[in-house]
Amino acid sequence: MITVEDILKSATEKLKSSQIDTPRLDAEVILSSVLGVDRIQLHIYPEREISWEICRRYWGLVEKRIKLMPIQYIINRQEFMGLEFFVEEGVLIPRGDTEILVEEVINLNNIYYNNTDVKILDIGTGSGAITVSLAKLITNSFVISIDISPLALTIAKKNANSHGVQQRISFLEGNLLEPLLNKGLEETLCFIVSNPPYIPTKAVNELSAQVKDYEPELALNGGEDGLDFYRKIVNESPKYLKNNGWLLFEIGYDQGNAVSSLMLDKGFSEVKIVKDLAGLDRVVKGQWVK
Structure with missing residues (x-):
């Protein structure tokens, strides 16, 4: 199984190589949205294991960000x-x-x-x-x-x-x-x-x-x-x-x-x-x- 930190590291590298300005932040925002938790939880529980279904959904959203879809549309939220x-x-x-x-x-x-x-x-x-x-x-x-x-x-x-x-x-x-x-x-x-x-x-x-x-x-x-x-x-x-x-x-x-x-x-x-x-x-x- 893959952990929170593993998938965040991979996503950050992929976003960074695609010239996304804030790769780590975007990776965290998308994952916290998919998991339905606050971003702070990702830092508290970096070893939390993630199911393959969550991984599949997550990478689908990361791909949208790579194509420059605004993060707000990806997570359907803006303050x-x-x-x-x-x-x-x-x-x-x-x-x-x-x-x-x-x-x-x-x-x-x-x-x-x-x-x-x-x-x-x-x-x-x-x-x-x-x-x-x-x-x-x-x-x-x-x-x-x-x-x-x-x-x-x-x-x-x-x-x-x-x-x-x-x-x-x-x-x-x-x-x-x-x-x-x-x-x-x-x-x-x-x-x-x-x-x-x-x-x-x-x-x-x-x-x-x-x-x-x-x-x-x-x-x-x-x-x-x-x-x-x-x-x-x-x-x-x-x-x-x-x-x-x-x-x-x-x-x-x-x-x-x-x-x-x-x-x-x-x-x-x-x-x-x-x-x-x-x-x-x-x-x-x-x-x-x-």
Whole structure:
């Protein structure tokens, strides 16, 4: 029989020879997922014997990593805002940078709407990371969440159920704000948030193979200049925002001024750019004052 340490050593060497950046870490993450244990258990019990069936499953997943499938798709898991989310191919993998967007909404809620009912719209549900985090962390909220992808909505609903917030979320299928038409939601939203596709079309092919070959282009391609979705959302949001409501976007590192200008030209006030931990522009926010 083969032991934990034996198989980890073999997998690490194979991943390293395939130019995987973090071979030992990836080997451990995949094995802990297959065994259903925390990584620390692999270090505590390195002599634990592993069945041939576990070995077979493990090597199948290691081969996927060698082909540059993101580790999150392999183990169907990603952490976001301290919460665990189910992910699979077909939805964008939640990034740590997007937590800045969620944190900004939480901060604004604490200032403007604390202890009052808050209605939030999330455009581009994906895995539900933003939607579910907001519902979980802002307990006075009701979140409307829109995505054009039926698969994304199915995964997001699964994550909402896992975190017990499904009763405070309404999932709608459709393009951008179109599903809100004729639903009586005009001037009712305290926040509209979105992490839209923002990669310029020409730049999509320049992304790493791990991203462009596996993550959905629908969630990446923002049109010729990367700003297509910002234009549409900025233009349509005022119809649904309450007086003094907020529009917040995640942006690419070089899009802060362009998105700010779109919002200012539309008539938003208090438009500000928020930087991420690396000091790069990451969020643009603005207030709609009638």
